[in-house]
Amino acid sequence: MKKPLMFISSIGHYLPERVVPNEYFLNLNGLTDEWIYTRTGIKERRRAAEHENTNTMALEALRIAKNKLTFKISEVDLIVGATYTPHDTVGSFTYEVQREFGITNAVSISISSACSSFVNAVEIVQGYFAMGKASKALVIASEHNSGYSDDTNSISGHLWGDGAVAVFITNERMGTNDIEINDIITRGLGHIGQGPAAVYLHPRNGGLIMPHGKDVFQYACTYMSEITREIISKNNITLADLDYFIPHQANIRIINYVADDLGIDRNKVIINIDKYGNTGSASSVIGLSQHYEEMPKDSNIVISVFGGGYSTGAILMKK
């Protein structure tokens, strides 16, 4: 089948104001700044305020992304929300978005494949474009990890950050600064390692827990590397052609392992875990949003992710 054309025509991200430095955890669970930083690469993370949640952060990110939009937001015909930390599983933020921005003729859905959710959402958009059922899509990833995580948990409490990112994707080029999406691969890995038992979020009973961190670490390294090689070779380019590598931001040691394994120069790797922690499905896309303007023409860009469950995915783009 002929793949539909896909272009990112506008992007924006939102991070809550409140900064939580590593020092905050010392009294809670005994972890020092140095211990956290050397093992995770995290110095600080952002946390939603009392009045904020997954839905409000999604709307904030969209307000920013909308600033550079070259078409009317009411023309959006597909909204895909990505989150594993929902504020509301019925009144999802995609409906709040319709309501606040007057998007009255759109498919509206929320998805989760944990930290892979954004990549899966973009592949769903690709399907709607292929069917001719949509042409102007909006994908928003919003994660309120602190709403579900336990700060006293010395295994994973310090890892999580909050944030959101909104991306408009169209089936034609809307401006000279657009990034073209050339390929998307996603894959469920429930059968690998500890799978769904490795990291879980039971909203009714407690929250976000990672009992098998080593298993997650090991398979994240393996699969983020493998899926990157796959999307590169499938599209007849080489790893040396890559200008920006944007991995899921779960741990700097995973990121460095993957970059080194792939032979990607570390200065081509986009990092934000130091300042934002693990912002879940939003993390790599916030990285894209942060560097979007400065990326020169003809840049080759790859997003590569790994999620709890497990799952993996990659997006190949060209500016």
Next chain:
Amino acid sequence: MKKPLMFISSIGHYLPERVVPNEYFLNLNGLTDEWIYTRTGIKERRRAAEHENTNTMALEALRIAKNKLTFKISEVDLIVGATYTPHDTVGSFTYEVQREFGITNAVSISISSACSSFVNAVEIVQGYFAMGKASKALVIASEHNSGYSDDTNSISGHLWGDGAVAVFITNERMGTNDIEINDIITRGLGHIGQGPAAVYLHPRNGGLIMPHGKDVFQYACTYMSEITREIISKNNITLADLDYFIPHQANIRIINYVADDLGIDRNKVIINIDKYGNTGSASSVIGLSQHYEEMPKDSNIVISVFGGGYSTGAILMKK
């Protein structure tokens, strides 16, 4: 674009053993059997046992659907889970399914558009088929409403039931008993009426609440009727050609209003709300599963849904 072919090749549903009759609520919130039955059409509903949840019920439904499968379940290349009552938003049941049934080469995602989730899931399958990225899909809707609802709530506590349904969808006919999916329409309605405020599920704070039941009632009537007319006329058949009308099972008065408004004979309407209550996104599909075998060749079948948020959708099928 040429639409991909889609066939339901196997279907199965699971309902928990425990029956909760209307009498159960009298001591909790003062509602009598007669009051509940005349206003909702519900006599009893099923409730998950202590050891059951959204994930275990999904697996049970799949075990039943798998019995009549004519291909190896390991050939499934796309799993879409539908639920607004998740047991685990990271270790979702689509990963448990991969693990338990050895499905090692599949896209694996969970979605929610509340009670419209199944219809949206099938449209996502349509997109993957259109792209040639999948050919054997598995859609499972599983709802554990009692995990989030409050039995003492006299507005909505008595409405909810638990249950799950699993459906295999292929891009070619696999057997003489297959049902062909001819069209799917979905639409987000966040901008209508009370929208996302009408019924919500905040997993972190309380549960499933319906502060604007009348608003839900009114728009469910309007839009389930409207979307049914739309899918019928779009496909050049008439309402009189319909053999089975399977509405979302939220309230018998909504169902009767919609059937009468459309002029559909009530003996063509599939009902299970009397015995199962509102089983969310699984409700209409459980109805399809209950009557699948008895449906004669050449039957025209429509599923029509309305979900919190709001949202609506319809599927046109032919056996």
